[in-house]
Amino acid sequence: MRDLDVLVRETIEDDVKTNSAKPFPHISAQHRVPGHGWINLGRVMAIAGIAGLFWISSLVQGPHPLGLVIEKAAPTSTEIRIVMEKSADFVKIALFRKTEF
Amino acid sequence: MDAEEREEREHELCHTYIPKLRTFVEMNFRGTGEDTDDIVQAILEKALFRINFYDSRYSLATWVYSIAANHCRDLLRRRRRRGERMEPLENPDLAPSQYPGPEELSLSEHDRTRMRRLLEQLPDRERQVIYLSIYEELGFREISRIMDIPVGTAKYLKHKARARIRTMWDKEVER
Numbered sequence: 001m002r003d004l005d006v007l008v009r010e011t012i013e014d015d016v017k018t019n020s021a022k023p024f025p026h027i028s029a030q031h032r033v034p035g036h037g038w039i040n041l042g043r044v045m046a047i048a049g050i051a052g053l054f055w056i057s058s059l060v061q062g063p064h065p066l067g068l069v070i071e072k073a074a075p076t077s078t079e080i081r082i083v084m085e086k087s088a089d090f091v092k093i094a095l096f097r098k099t100e101f
Numbered sequence: 102m103d104a105e106e107r108e109e110r111e112h113e114l115c116h117t118y119i120p121k122l123r124t125f126v127e128m129n130f131r132g133t134g135e136d137t138d139d140i141v142q143a144i145l146e147k148a149l150f151r152i153n154f155y156d157s158r159y160s161l162a163t164w165v166y167s168i169a170a171n172h173c174r175d176l177l178r179r180r181r182r183r184g185e186r187m188e189p190l191e192n193p194d195l196a197p198s199q200y201p202g203p204e205e206l207s208l209s210e211h212d213r214t215r216m217r218r219l220l221e222q223l224p225d226r227e228r229q230v231i232y233l234s235i236y237e238e239l240g241f242r243e244i245s246r247i248m249d250i251p252v253g254t255a256k257y258l259k260h261k262a263r264a265r266i267r268t269m270w271d272k273e274v275e276r
C-alpha cells in the first residue's frame with residue numbers, strides 16, 4: 001500500500017477539522033454570558049458538595065493566575081461574581097459547566 | 102515562564118488543542134463512559150492550572166498529551182475498579198471492495214472513511230502511537246513519555262500498527 005502515513009495523517013486531520021467546526025463546549029446560549037457571570041454558592045454546594053466550595057474558595061482568594069477577577073456580590077451574599085478577561089473565555093465556560101450554573 | 106509566554110501557551114491550549122484533544126480522546130479513549138467534551142474540559146483545566154509548571158524544553162504537544170493520556174487512563178482505571186463494563190469498540194462490517202486499489206490510491210473521502218474504520222480496529226495502544234507519531238509527528242521519546250511506556254515498545258507498537266493497517270487494507274482490496 002502506498003502512502004500509508006499520508007493517508008493516516010489526512011484521515012486524522014479530517015477528524016480534527018470536523019472537531020474544529022463544533023462549538024466548545026456544547027452548553028446552551030444562556031450560559032455564554034459575555035464578560036461575567038454569577039455562581040450561586042448554594043447551588044455549587046448542592047451539586048459539587050463541600051469539595052466544590054473549597055474549589056471556588058481557592059479561586060476567590062487573591063488575583064487568579066489566569067486573569068480572573070473573582071469577588072463576592074456582597075459580604076454576606078452567597079453569590080460570587082466572576083469577571084473574566086476576554087482571553088479567558090474557556091475558563092469562564094469551564095466554571096459554569098463545573099457548577100452547572 | 103514570563104507573562105507573555107504564559108498567555109501565548111494558554112491561547113494555544115484553548116484554541117489549537119481543543120479540536121486535537123477531542124480527536125485524540127474520541128479515537129483513543131472511548132471506553133471512559135464520559136462525554137468527550139467533559140473530558141477535554143477537565144484536561145484543559147488541569148493544563149491551565151499547571152501552566153506555570155510547563156517545561157519549555159519539551160514541546161507543548163508532549164506536555165498536553167501527557168496530561169490527556171494520564172487523565173484518560175485514570176478514568177478508565179476508576180471505571181474498571183467500579184466494575185463497570187467497558188464499551189466494546191464498534192466493529193463495523195467492512196464494506197465490499199468498491200474503492201480504487203493501492204496503485205490508484207488517492208486521498209478521497211472513500212479512502213479516509215476506510216482508513217478511519219481500520220484505525221478503529223487497531224488495539225488501543227497501537228492507535229495512540231499512530232496518532233502521536235504520524236499525526237502529531239512526535240518522536241519515540243516523546244511518545245514513550247506520554248504513554249508511559251519504554252521507547253522500544255513505542256517503536257514496536259508503531260511497526261506493528263503499520264503492518265496491521267497494511268494487511269487489513271490489502272484484505273479489503275482483495276475482496
